[in-house]
Amino acid sequence: MKTGRLIRVILPAIALAALSGCSSIEPWVKPYERDRLADPIMFLDMDPVSSAYIYHVYEAREGARGGEGTAGGGCGCN
Amino acid sequence: MIHSARHFVKTALNMLVYRHIHCAISRGLASSRAGLNPAGRTSASLIAILLLGLGQQSSASVLPEDRTDFLYHRYSGGGVTIDGPSVLVRKSVGKNVSIAANYYVDMVSSASIDVITTASPYTEERTQYSLSADYLRGNTTMSMGYTSSVESDFDANTYSFAVSQDMFGQLTTLTLSYSFGDDTVGRSDDPTFAEDNKRQQYGVGLTQILTRNMIAALNFEVITDEGFLNNPYRSVRYLDPNSAVGFSFEPELYPRTRTSTAIGIRAKYYLPYRAALETQYRYFSDTWNIESHTGSIAYVHPWGDFTFTAKYRHHSQTGAHFFRDIFLRSEATNFRGRDKELSPLTSQTVKLSAAYEFIEDGWNFIDKGSVNVSLDFLRIDYDEFRDISVGQPLGSEPLFSMDAAVLQVFFSFWY
Numbered sequence: 001m002k003t004g005r006l007i008r009v010i011l012p013a014i015a016l017a018a019l020s021g022c023s024s025i026e027p028w029v030k031p032y033e034r035d036r037l038a039d040p041i042m043f044l045d046m047d048p049v050s051s052a053y054i055y056h057v058y059e060a061r062e063g064a065r066g067g068e069g070t071a072g073g074g075c076g077c078n
Numbered sequence: 079m080i081h082s083a084r085h086f087v088k089t090a091l092n093m094l095v096y097r098h099i100h101c102a103i104s105r106g107l108a109s110s111r112a113g114l115n116p117a118g119r120t121s122a123s124l125i126a127i128l129l130l131g132l133g134q135q136s137s138a139s140v141l142p143e144d145r146t147d148f149l150y151h152r153y154s155g156g157g158v159t160i161d162g163p164s165v166l167v168r169k170s171v172g173k174n175v176s177i178a179a180n181y182y183v184d185m186v187s188s189a190s191i192d193v194i195t196t197a198s199p200y201t202e203e204r205t206q207y208s209l210s211a212d213y214l215r216g217n218t219t220m221s222m223g224y225t226s227s228v229e230s231d232f233d234a235n236t237y238s239f240a241v242s243q244d245m246f247g248q249l250t251t252l253t254l255s256y257s258f259g260d261d262t263v264g265r266s267d268d269p270t271f272a273e274d275n276k277r278q279q280y281g282v283g284l285t286q287i288l289t290r291n292m293i294a295a296l297n298f299e300v301i302t303d304e305g306f307l308n309n310p311y312r313s314v315r316y317l318d319p320n321s322a323v324g325f326s327f328e329p330e331l332y333p334r335t336r337t338s339t340a341i342g343i344r345a346k347y348y349l350p351y352r353a354a355l356e357t358q359y360r361y362f363s364d365t366w367n368i369e370s371h372t373g374s375i376a377y378v379h380p381w382g383d384f385t386f387t388a389k390y391r392h393h394s395q396t397g398a399h400f401f402r403d404i405f406l407r408s409e410a411t412n413f414r415g416r417d418k419e420l421s422p423l424t425s426q427t428v429k430l431s432a433a434y435e436f437i438e439d440g441w442n443f444i445d446k447g448s449v450n451v452s453l454d455f456l457r458i459d460y461d462e463f464r465d466i467s468v469g470q471p472l473g474s475e476p477l478f479s480m481d482a483a484v485l486q487v488f489f490s491f492w493y
Contacts, residue, residue: 052180063397066299
Protein backbone atom coordinates (compact mmCIF):
# COMPACT_ATOMS: atom_id res chain seq x y z
CA MET A 1 0.00 0.00 0.00
CA LYS A 2 2.71 2.41 1.04
CA THR A 3 4.73 1.45 -2.01
CA GLY A 4 1.78 2.21 -4.26
CA ARG A 5 1.25 5.62 -2.70
CA LEU A 6 4.91 6.53 -3.03
CA ILE A 7 4.98 5.43 -6.66
CA ARG A 8 1.87 7.50 -7.42
CA VAL A 9 3.57 10.59 -6.03
CA ILE A 10 7.07 10.09 -7.37
CA LEU A 11 6.46 8.87 -10.91
CA PRO A 12 4.44 11.93 -12.01
CA ALA A 13 7.08 14.17 -10.47
CA ILE A 14 9.80 12.42 -12.45
CA ALA A 15 7.70 12.50 -15.63
CA LEU A 16 7.22 16.23 -15.13
CA ALA A 17 10.94 16.75 -14.61
CA ALA A 18 11.73 14.71 -17.71
CA LEU A 19 9.19 16.54 -19.87
CA SER A 20 10.35 19.92 -18.73
CA GLY A 21 13.75 18.93 -20.07
CA CYS A 22 12.38 19.87 -23.49
CA SER A 23 12.26 23.53 -22.55
CA SER A 24 15.46 25.37 -21.81
CA ILE A 25 16.13 26.21 -18.19
CA GLU A 26 18.79 28.74 -17.42
CA PRO A 27 21.26 27.12 -15.01
CA TRP A 28 21.29 29.20 -11.86
CA VAL A 29 24.68 27.88 -10.83
CA LYS A 30 27.01 28.69 -13.72
CA PRO A 31 29.76 26.27 -14.68
CA TYR A 32 32.39 28.72 -13.41
CA GLU A 33 30.66 28.78 -10.03
CA ARG A 34 31.11 25.06 -9.46
CA ASP A 35 34.66 25.04 -8.17
CA ARG A 36 33.59 24.24 -4.62
CA LEU A 37 31.29 21.48 -5.79
CA ALA A 38 34.20 20.01 -7.75
CA ASP A 39 36.32 19.80 -4.60
CA PRO A 40 36.73 16.10 -3.70
CA ILE A 41 35.44 16.79 -0.18
CA MET A 42 32.05 17.58 -1.78
CA PHE A 43 31.69 14.23 -3.55
CA LEU A 44 28.64 12.34 -2.34
CA ASP A 45 30.62 9.15 -2.67
CA MET A 46 34.22 10.03 -1.92
CA ASP A 47 35.44 6.42 -1.78
CA PRO A 48 33.20 3.95 -3.65
CA VAL A 49 35.12 0.86 -2.54
CA SER A 50 34.67 1.83 1.10
CA SER A 51 31.04 2.92 0.97
CA ALA A 52 30.02 -0.24 -0.93
CA TYR A 53 31.55 -2.25 1.89
CA ILE A 54 30.05 -0.34 4.81
CA TYR A 55 26.53 -0.31 3.33
CA HIS A 56 26.91 -4.03 2.90
CA VAL A 57 27.65 -4.29 6.64
CA TYR A 58 24.51 -2.27 7.44
CA GLU A 59 22.34 -4.41 5.18
CA ALA A 60 23.62 -7.52 6.90
CA ARG A 61 23.02 -6.17 10.40
CA GLU A 62 19.72 -4.35 9.89
CA GLY A 63 16.36 -5.25 8.38
CA ALA A 64 16.33 -2.40 5.83
CA ARG A 65 17.95 -2.20 2.42
CA GLY A 66 18.41 0.25 -0.41
CA GLY A 67 17.89 3.98 -0.76
CA GLU A 68 20.99 4.89 1.16
CA GLY A 69 23.54 5.12 -1.58
CA THR A 70 25.91 2.39 -2.46
CA ALA A 71 25.39 -1.13 -1.24
CA GLY A 72 26.39 -4.56 -2.31
CA GLY A 73 27.64 -7.97 -1.65
CA GLY A 74 26.46 -10.88 0.37
CA CYS A 75 27.73 -11.24 3.86
CA GLY A 76 28.95 -13.42 6.61
CA CYS A 77 26.14 -12.50 8.89
CA ASN A 78 25.26 -15.43 11.10
CA MET B 79 27.57 -21.98 5.95
CA ILE B 80 25.06 -19.77 4.33
CA HIS B 81 24.53 -16.21 5.34
CA SER B 82 21.92 -13.77 4.41
CA ALA B 83 23.62 -13.28 1.11
CA ARG B 84 20.20 -12.35 -0.12
CA HIS B 85 21.24 -8.91 0.98
CA PHE B 86 23.35 -9.33 -2.06
CA VAL B 87 22.33 -6.36 -4.08
CA LYS B 88 24.03 -4.94 -7.09
CA THR B 89 27.51 -3.87 -6.21
CA ALA B 90 28.09 -3.35 -9.87
CA LEU B 91 24.95 -1.32 -10.27
CA ASN B 92 25.70 0.94 -7.41
CA MET B 93 29.17 1.46 -8.62
CA LEU B 94 27.35 2.73 -11.69
CA VAL B 95 24.93 5.12 -10.13
CA TYR B 96 26.63 7.48 -7.76
CA ARG B 97 29.61 8.39 -9.74
CA HIS B 98 27.38 10.05 -12.32
CA ILE B 99 26.51 12.58 -9.73
CA HIS B 100 29.58 14.59 -10.34
CA CYS B 101 29.37 14.50 -14.08
CA ALA B 102 27.46 17.72 -13.86
CA ILE B 103 30.14 19.32 -11.77
CA SER B 104 33.27 17.97 -13.20
CA ARG B 105 33.09 19.33 -16.70
CA GLY B 106 36.44 20.86 -17.24
CA LEU B 107 37.09 21.05 -13.54
CA ALA B 108 38.60 17.63 -13.21
CA SER B 109 42.02 19.08 -12.59
CA SER B 110 40.83 20.71 -9.41
CA ARG B 111 40.13 17.24 -8.06
CA ALA B 112 43.71 16.24 -8.55
CA GLY B 113 44.72 17.77 -5.29
CA LEU B 114 45.91 21.13 -6.52
CA ASN B 115 46.44 23.81 -3.91
CA PRO B 116 43.76 26.53 -3.74
CA ALA B 117 45.70 28.92 -5.97
CA GLY B 118 46.41 26.19 -8.50
CA ARG B 119 42.82 25.12 -8.31
CA THR B 120 41.61 28.62 -9.11
CA SER B 121 43.80 28.93 -12.17
CA ALA B 122 42.89 25.43 -13.26
CA SER B 123 39.25 26.39 -12.90
CA LEU B 124 39.77 29.49 -15.00
CA ILE B 125 41.42 27.46 -17.73
CA ALA B 126 38.62 24.95 -17.47
CA ILE B 127 36.05 27.69 -17.83
CA LEU B 128 37.73 28.94 -20.97
CA LEU B 129 37.80 25.41 -22.34
CA LEU B 130 34.20 24.99 -21.34
CA GLY B 131 33.21 28.07 -23.26
CA LEU B 132 35.02 26.76 -26.32
CA GLY B 133 33.72 23.25 -26.10
CA GLN B 134 30.25 23.90 -24.83
CA GLN B 135 28.54 21.95 -27.58
CA SER B 136 30.94 19.09 -28.04
CA SER B 137 31.94 18.17 -24.49
CA ALA B 138 29.10 17.19 -22.27
CA SER B 139 29.08 14.82 -19.34
CA VAL B 140 32.22 13.03 -18.29
CA LEU B 141 33.07 9.47 -17.45
CA PRO B 142 34.11 8.51 -13.92
CA GLU B 143 37.70 9.07 -12.89
CA ASP B 144 40.29 6.39 -13.58
CA ARG B 145 41.09 5.03 -10.16
CA THR B 146 42.23 1.89 -8.38
CA ASP B 147 41.59 1.04 -4.72
CA PHE B 148 43.12 -1.70 -2.60
CA LEU B 149 41.03 -2.20 0.52
CA TYR B 150 41.46 -4.42 3.55
CA HIS B 151 38.30 -4.73 5.64
CA ARG B 152 37.77 -6.33 9.01
CA TYR B 153 34.49 -6.62 10.88
CA SER B 154 34.71 -7.85 14.43
CA GLY B 155 31.84 -8.11 16.88
CA GLY B 156 29.25 -10.40 18.41
CA GLY B 157 31.55 -13.42 18.12
CA VAL B 158 31.96 -12.91 14.37
CA THR B 159 35.09 -11.90 12.52
CA ILE B 160 34.92 -11.21 8.81
CA ASP B 161 37.88 -9.86 6.92
CA GLY B 162 39.36 -9.82 3.48
CA PRO B 163 40.44 -7.69 0.55
CA SER B 164 38.54 -5.68 -1.99
CA VAL B 165 40.18 -4.38 -5.14
CA LEU B 166 38.37 -1.96 -7.40
CA VAL B 167 39.93 -0.96 -10.70
CA ARG B 168 38.42 1.59 -13.06
CA LYS B 169 39.90 2.58 -16.41
CA SER B 170 38.55 4.42 -19.39
CA VAL B 171 38.93 2.96 -22.84
CA GLY B 172 38.90 5.70 -25.44
CA LYS B 173 36.76 8.77 -24.86
CA ASN B 174 33.39 7.15 -24.36
CA VAL B 175 33.83 3.95 -22.43
CA SER B 176 34.87 3.24 -18.87
CA ILE B 177 35.33 -0.25 -17.45
CA ALA B 178 35.35 -1.22 -13.78
CA ALA B 179 36.18 -4.50 -12.10
CA ASN B 180 35.91 -5.46 -8.45
CA TYR B 181 37.26 -8.46 -6.60
CA TYR B 182 35.99 -8.87 -3.05
CA VAL B 183 36.45 -11.56 -0.41
CA ASP B 184 34.78 -12.19 2.95
CA MET B 185 36.58 -14.65 5.19
CA VAL B 186 34.16 -15.53 7.94
CA SER B 187 34.85 -16.99 11.34
CA SER B 188 31.65 -17.22 13.32
CA ALA B 189 30.69 -18.13 16.83
CA SER B 190 27.81 -15.68 16.93
CA ILE B 191 24.81 -15.74 19.26
CA ASP B 192 22.77 -17.55 16.57
CA VAL B 193 25.47 -20.11 16.01
CA ILE B 194 26.39 -20.90 19.60
CA THR B 195 22.77 -21.36 20.65
CA THR B 196 21.64 -23.63 17.82
CA ALA B 197 24.66 -24.86 15.81
CA SER B 198 28.45 -25.01 15.79
CA PRO B 199 31.03 -22.34 15.14
CA TYR B 200 32.29 -22.37 11.58
CA THR B 201 34.59 -20.69 9.13
CA GLU B 202 34.02 -20.06 5.47
CA GLU B 203 34.70 -17.79 2.56
CA ARG B 204 32.69 -15.80 0.07
CA THR B 205 34.20 -14.48 -3.15
CA GLN B 206 32.62 -11.87 -5.32
CA TYR B 207 33.55 -10.59 -8.79
CA SER B 208 31.97 -7.62 -10.51
CA LEU B 209 32.44 -6.19 -13.94
CA SER B 210 30.73 -3.10 -15.28
CA ALA B 211 30.96 -0.82 -18.28
CA ASP B 212 29.79 2.74 -18.93
CA TYR B 213 29.15 4.17 -22.34
CA LEU B 214 28.92 7.94 -22.57
CA ARG B 215 27.16 9.68 -25.41
CA GLY B 216 26.47 13.38 -25.08
CA ASN B 217 24.76 13.92 -21.76
CA THR B 218 23.69 10.31 -21.44
CA THR B 219 25.59 7.52 -19.76
CA MET B 220 24.45 3.95 -20.23
CA SER B 221 25.82 1.35 -17.87
CA MET B 222 25.65 -2.34 -17.43
CA GLY B 223 27.17 -4.69 -14.94
CA TYR B 224 27.44 -8.24 -13.80
CA THR B 225 28.25 -9.50 -10.32
CA SER B 226 28.91 -13.04 -9.22
CA SER B 227 29.11 -14.14 -5.60
CA VAL B 228 30.13 -17.66 -4.66
CA GLU B 229 30.02 -19.46 -1.32
CA SER B 230 30.07 -23.15 -0.59
CA ASP B 231 26.29 -23.13 -0.21
CA PHE B 232 25.11 -19.95 -1.89
CA ASP B 233 25.58 -18.70 -5.45
CA ALA B 234 24.32 -15.32 -6.56
CA ASN B 235 24.37 -13.69 -9.97
CA THR B 236 23.24 -10.13 -10.53
CA TYR B 237 22.78 -8.31 -13.84
CA SER B 238 22.35 -4.57 -13.72
CA PHE B 239 21.50 -1.77 -16.11
CA ALA B 240 21.32 1.98 -15.67
CA VAL B 241 20.80 5.09 -17.72
CA SER B 242 21.88 8.46 -16.47
CA GLN B 243 21.01 11.80 -18.03
CA ASP B 244 22.45 15.21 -17.21
CA MET B 245 19.95 18.00 -17.67
CA PHE B 246 19.34 21.71 -17.19
CA GLY B 247 22.83 22.94 -17.86
CA GLN B 248 24.28 20.00 -15.94
CA LEU B 249 22.53 21.02 -12.73
CA THR B 250 20.43 17.88 -12.59
CA THR B 251 21.26 14.23 -13.10
CA LEU B 252 18.48 11.69 -13.42
CA THR B 253 19.37 8.01 -13.14
CA LEU B 254 17.12 5.05 -13.80
CA SER B 255 18.38 1.65 -12.79
CA TYR B 256 17.26 -1.93 -12.89
CA SER B 257 18.91 -5.09 -11.71
CA PHE B 258 17.99 -8.72 -11.72
CA GLY B 259 19.39 -11.20 -9.25
CA ASP B 260 19.29 -14.96 -9.44
CA ASP B 261 20.40 -16.87 -6.34
CA THR B 262 20.77 -20.54 -5.59
CA VAL B 263 20.57 -21.51 -1.93
CA GLY B 264 22.14 -24.74 -0.77
CA ARG B 265 23.00 -26.52 2.47
CA SER B 266 26.48 -27.62 3.40
CA ASP B 267 25.09 -30.72 5.17
CA ASP B 268 22.69 -31.70 2.38
CA PRO B 269 24.04 -31.74 -1.18
CA THR B 270 20.56 -32.39 -2.58
CA PHE B 271 19.14 -29.19 -1.09
CA ALA B 272 18.78 -26.42 -3.68
CA GLU B 273 16.33 -23.54 -3.66
CA ASP B 274 16.03 -20.51 -5.91
CA ASN B 275 15.56 -16.87 -5.17
CA LYS B 276 14.88 -14.22 -7.79
CA ARG B 277 15.28 -10.56 -7.06
CA GLN B 278 14.50 -7.43 -9.01
CA GLN B 279 15.52 -3.93 -8.12
CA TYR B 280 14.15 -0.71 -9.61
CA GLY B 281 15.79 2.57 -8.80
CA VAL B 282 15.32 6.22 -9.62
CA GLY B 283 17.90 8.75 -8.54
CA LEU B 284 17.86 12.49 -8.89
CA THR B 285 20.90 14.58 -8.10
CA GLN B 286 20.56 18.31 -8.00
CA ILE B 287 23.00 21.16 -7.64
CA LEU B 288 21.06 23.60 -5.48
CA THR B 289 23.55 26.41 -4.95
CA ARG B 290 27.25 26.86 -5.57
CA ASN B 291 27.76 25.41 -2.08
CA MET B 292 25.18 22.68 -1.96
CA ILE B 293 24.30 19.47 -3.74
CA ALA B 294 21.43 17.12 -2.92
CA ALA B 295 20.33 13.68 -4.06
CA LEU B 296 17.04 11.85 -3.90
CA ASN B 297 17.00 8.09 -4.21
CA PHE B 298 13.96 5.88 -4.63
CA GLU B 299 14.41 2.14 -4.68
CA VAL B 300 12.01 -0.79 -4.85
CA ILE B 301 13.31 -4.32 -4.40
CA THR B 302 11.22 -7.46 -4.82
CA ASP B 303 12.29 -10.95 -3.84
CA GLU B 304 10.62 -14.18 -4.70
CA GLY B 305 11.79 -17.60 -3.63
CA PHE B 306 13.53 -19.14 -0.66
CA LEU B 307 14.18 -16.17 1.59
CA ASN B 308 14.94 -17.70 4.95
CA ASN B 309 18.21 -19.10 6.12
CA PRO B 310 18.10 -22.92 5.96
CA TYR B 311 20.20 -23.26 9.11
CA ARG B 312 18.41 -20.90 11.42
CA SER B 313 15.79 -21.89 13.94
CA VAL B 314 13.02 -20.36 15.97
CA ARG B 315 12.33 -21.35 19.53
CA TYR B 316 8.96 -22.26 21.00
CA LEU B 317 7.59 -23.11 24.43
CA ASP B 318 7.95 -26.83 25.05
CA PRO B 319 6.85 -28.23 28.42
CA ASN B 320 8.65 -31.49 27.59
CA SER B 321 12.00 -29.74 27.41
CA ALA B 322 14.13 -29.32 30.56
CA VAL B 323 14.80 -25.66 29.74
CA GLY B 324 11.18 -25.01 28.79
CA PHE B 325 11.71 -24.46 25.07
CA SER B 326 12.83 -26.23 21.91
CA PHE B 327 13.87 -25.20 18.40
CA GLU B 328 12.39 -25.79 14.96
CA PRO B 329 13.39 -24.48 11.50
CA GLU B 330 12.30 -20.99 10.65
CA LEU B 331 9.90 -20.43 7.77
CA TYR B 332 9.66 -17.11 5.95
CA PRO B 333 7.17 -15.87 3.38
CA ARG B 334 8.37 -16.57 -0.17
CA THR B 335 7.95 -13.00 -1.32
CA ARG B 336 9.16 -9.67 -0.06
CA THR B 337 8.84 -6.21 -1.56
CA SER B 338 10.57 -3.24 -0.01
CA THR B 339 10.53 0.46 -0.71
CA ALA B 340 13.22 2.88 0.33
CA ILE B 341 13.39 6.58 -0.21
CA GLY B 342 16.55 8.40 0.71
CA ILE B 343 17.56 12.01 0.61
CA ARG B 344 20.98 13.42 1.21
CA ALA B 345 22.51 16.85 0.99
CA LYS B 346 26.09 18.05 1.19
CA TYR B 347 27.04 21.58 2.03
CA TYR B 348 30.35 23.40 1.54
CA LEU B 349 30.99 25.38 4.70
CA PRO B 350 32.29 28.98 4.70
CA TYR B 351 35.78 27.54 5.14
CA ARG B 352 37.08 24.50 3.25
CA ALA B 353 35.08 21.72 4.90
CA ALA B 354 31.87 19.87 4.13
CA LEU B 355 28.80 18.85 6.09
CA GLU B 356 26.56 16.03 4.92
CA THR B 357 23.17 14.93 6.17
CA GLN B 358 21.19 11.95 5.08
CA TYR B 359 17.80 10.44 5.82
CA ARG B 360 16.26 7.21 4.59
CA TYR B 361 12.72 5.90 5.09
CA PHE B 362 12.16 2.20 4.53
CA SER B 363 9.14 -0.08 4.60
CA ASP B 364 8.43 -3.57 3.34
CA THR B 365 5.69 -6.16 3.05
CA TRP B 366 7.02 -7.94 6.14
CA ASN B 367 5.96 -4.90 8.18
CA ILE B 368 9.49 -3.70 8.81
CA GLU B 369 9.54 0.06 8.87
CA SER B 370 12.64 2.07 9.58
CA HIS B 371 14.10 5.54 9.83
CA THR B 372 17.80 6.07 9.27
CA GLY B 373 19.59 9.37 9.62
CA SER B 374 23.19 10.46 9.61
CA ILE B 375 25.37 13.51 9.78
CA ALA B 376 28.98 13.70 8.64
CA TYR B 377 31.70 16.32 8.72
CA VAL B 378 34.69 16.34 6.35
CA HIS B 379 37.68 18.48 7.23
CA PRO B 380 40.83 18.71 5.11
CA TRP B 381 44.02 19.78 6.83
CA GLY B 382 47.18 19.95 4.77
CA ASP B 383 47.64 16.61 3.05
CA PHE B 384 45.13 14.99 5.42
CA THR B 385 41.36 14.70 5.18
CA PHE B 386 39.48 13.82 8.36
CA THR B 387 35.92 12.58 8.47
CA ALA B 388 33.60 12.07 11.43
CA LYS B 389 30.13 10.62 11.08
CA TYR B 390 27.23 9.61 13.30
CA ARG B 391 24.46 7.37 12.01
CA HIS B 392 21.25 6.29 13.75
CA HIS B 393 18.89 3.57 12.58
CA SER B 394 15.69 2.34 14.22
CA GLN B 395 13.25 -0.22 12.90
CA THR B 396 10.11 -2.14 13.76
CA GLY B 397 10.16 -5.94 13.58
CA ALA B 398 8.82 -8.29 10.90
CA HIS B 399 5.26 -9.47 11.53
CA PHE B 400 6.42 -13.08 11.82
CA PHE B 401 9.30 -12.40 14.20
CA ARG B 402 8.99 -13.75 17.74
CA ASP B 403 11.71 -14.28 20.28
CA ILE B 404 9.70 -17.28 21.43
CA PHE B 405 6.57 -18.85 19.92
CA LEU B 406 3.79 -20.17 22.13
CA ARG B 407 3.96 -23.63 20.59
CA SER B 408 5.46 -25.53 17.67
CA GLU B 409 4.29 -24.25 14.28
CA ALA B 410 2.27 -21.58 16.04
CA THR B 411 1.99 -19.31 13.00
CA ASN B 412 2.16 -19.72 9.22
CA PHE B 413 5.50 -17.92 9.04
CA ARG B 414 8.14 -17.94 11.72
CA GLY B 415 11.44 -16.17 12.12
CA ARG B 416 13.90 -15.40 14.88
CA ASP B 417 16.63 -13.66 12.91
CA LYS B 418 17.74 -10.83 15.12
CA GLU B 419 17.85 -8.51 12.10
CA LEU B 420 14.06 -8.94 11.89
CA SER B 421 13.58 -7.84 15.51
CA PRO B 422 12.76 -4.26 16.38
CA LEU B 423 16.13 -2.70 17.01
CA THR B 424 18.17 0.45 17.23
CA SER B 425 21.63 0.70 15.77
CA GLN B 426 24.10 3.51 16.13
CA THR B 427 27.41 4.03 14.37
CA VAL B 428 30.25 6.42 15.00
CA LYS B 429 32.79 6.66 12.20
CA LEU B 430 36.22 8.25 12.27
CA SER B 431 38.52 8.25 9.29
CA ALA B 432 41.71 9.90 8.15
CA ALA B 433 43.14 10.01 4.63
CA TYR B 434 46.68 11.05 3.77
CA GLU B 435 47.67 12.05 0.27
CA PHE B 436 51.20 10.73 -0.26
CA ILE B 437 51.38 11.40 -4.00
CA GLU B 438 50.27 14.90 -4.84
CA ASP B 439 52.18 15.98 -7.88
CA GLY B 440 52.32 12.79 -9.86
CA TRP B 441 54.73 9.90 -9.97
CA ASN B 442 55.23 7.96 -13.21
CA PHE B 443 51.75 7.40 -14.60
CA ILE B 444 50.06 8.04 -11.23
CA ASP B 445 48.54 11.49 -10.72
CA LYS B 446 47.60 11.12 -7.09
CA GLY B 447 47.80 8.53 -4.33
CA SER B 448 46.31 8.36 -0.85
CA VAL B 449 46.00 6.02 2.10
CA ASN B 450 42.88 5.96 4.23
CA VAL B 451 42.26 4.42 7.65
CA SER B 452 38.68 4.24 8.80
CA LEU B 453 37.06 2.91 11.97
CA ASP B 454 33.33 2.40 12.49
CA PHE B 455 32.00 1.59 15.94
CA LEU B 456 28.62 -0.06 15.71
CA ARG B 457 26.22 -0.65 18.61
CA ILE B 458 22.95 -2.55 18.18
CA ASP B 459 20.28 -2.84 20.86
CA TYR B 460 17.54 -5.37 20.16
CA ASP B 461 14.08 -4.65 21.56
CA GLU B 462 12.71 -8.21 21.44
CA PHE B 463 15.56 -10.60 20.67
CA ARG B 464 16.78 -12.11 23.94
CA ASP B 465 20.17 -13.49 24.88
CA ILE B 466 19.56 -17.17 25.66
CA SER B 467 23.28 -17.96 25.78
CA VAL B 468 23.59 -16.63 29.34
CA GLY B 469 21.60 -19.52 30.82
CA GLN B 470 18.98 -17.44 32.61
CA PRO B 471 15.62 -19.11 33.31
CA LEU B 472 12.98 -18.86 30.59
CA GLY B 473 11.35 -15.45 30.57
CA SER B 474 14.14 -13.68 32.41
CA GLU B 475 16.80 -13.68 29.70
CA PRO B 476 18.20 -10.21 29.09
CA LEU B 477 17.60 -8.44 25.81
CA PHE B 478 20.54 -8.93 23.46
CA SER B 479 22.85 -6.15 22.39
CA MET B 480 26.13 -6.18 20.55
CA ASP B 481 29.09 -4.00 19.67
CA ALA B 482 31.16 -4.30 16.55
CA ALA B 483 34.24 -2.57 15.24
CA VAL B 484 34.77 -2.18 11.52
CA LEU B 485 38.27 -1.39 10.29
CA GLN B 486 39.07 -0.35 6.74
CA VAL B 487 42.51 0.45 5.40
CA PHE B 488 42.79 1.33 1.76
CA PHE B 489 45.22 2.73 -0.79
CA SER B 490 43.81 4.70 -3.69
CA PHE B 491 45.56 5.71 -6.91
CA TRP B 492 44.31 8.07 -9.61
CA TYR B 493 45.92 7.94 -13.04
